[in-house]
Amino acid sequence: MSKIRVLVGTRKGAFVLTSDAKREKWEVAGPHFAGWEVYHVKGSPADPNRLYASQSSGWFGQLIQRSNDGGKTWEPVGNKFTYDGVPGTHQWYDGTPHPWEFKRVWHLEPSLTDPETVYAGVEDAALFRSNDGGQTWLELSGLRGHGSGPGWQPGAGGMCLHTVILDPADPQRIFIAISAAGAFRTDDGGETWRPINQGLKSQYIPDPTAEVGHCVHHIAMHPSRPGVLFMQKHWDVMRSDNAGESWHEVSGNLPTDFGFAIDVHAHEPETIYVVPIKSDSEHYPPDGKLRVYRSRTGGNEWEALTQGLPQSDCYVNVLRDAMAVDSLDSCGVYFGTTGGQVYASPDAGDSWAPIVRDLPAVLSVEVQTLP
């Protein structure tokens, strides 16, 4: 029988949640790296027992941890992230030039085929790659060297590269997203990049349709259709049918189109999930009701999923990397909240139950479906 392993990063450590395919009874292991912020934990698709974790602290900086046994034991690997060449400047909040400074790793994306290769999306925004299991890191500086780089500005959470999507059909193609620069794509393995933000409209920048400057919160793709992308922007849920060449809005009947997380059903590429959040100044669900919204039409037509979720007095947030799906026949959907709950649905969102209720604030959730 298959097993499910849920990898949870929190403000005070990492947790590994495991269950059989019924997804009813869960074992909770952790905290790993107790007391440290763990922005992200993710397993290698090529070797599910190879995990990478981003461990950081305001006191002690950034560490990268690696596990070869599915998270039972860990070893620190390389944590030297040096920008290529002269780092240069980007715009600070007040519009003045500010030197690029490494702060933390937001997202780790293991290669689809090689357990030793892993990408790191960092703050201040840049993409790094390791080909030796995380021991050494080199910047793919063509991204930061894109001509628009000096004009990028941080979002309220920092200028972070938070989304890395590897194209399963084209190993040379990678999508990334930066708050608040927007989405970018390479078609040559990371040498050169170009912005893919046409169709985005952001009223909070001087030119709402500018080439860069959009606060993209997260992007999701179904592996069977790598040309179709779904985006939760600061405001607006967006869709692209041409690998980001252009986007159109699919917010439809959502109660609010602000939010962070977005994901795609494992077997239905037109079924997508978001968690609407009231506004950018009120980071909690509308009306105190925690509702996941599902569209079975690739956007525009949304239904609220509420069974098992709190429908009163709920004021948590669901952060951008805190939603994931498993690939069992009945697709499981998972998300974590800033209130420390991790919810699971074994039936594609129809019903939900908490796996755990009282973890530290959840920063990220990833899921592995194990044989």
Add this chain to the structure above:
Amino acid sequence: MIRVWLPPHLRTLARIDGEVTLDVAGQPTQRSVLDALEAAHPMLRGTIRDQVTQQRRPFLRFFACEEDLSHEPPDAPLPKEVASGAEPLLIIGAIAGG
């Protein structure tokens, strides 16, 4: 023999109980002691000093002999009590935060 006392999180990371003892050739300085510490425990690289700038992390302090040595030049000699092992070099994390 130089004695170094680390914050609890770094002792956990380096799998150390109690204080660290290091052999440092010549007159010990902050730089030579930290170099020896990182050589003995490579997982500490980047946690006390920035990997690129080699600057002390802002929320850490270096104390010894009831003095704050944090702003001393990294190549300044450490007090003779630290050099002799009579007193430890204390690496302290700020008590800010939650």
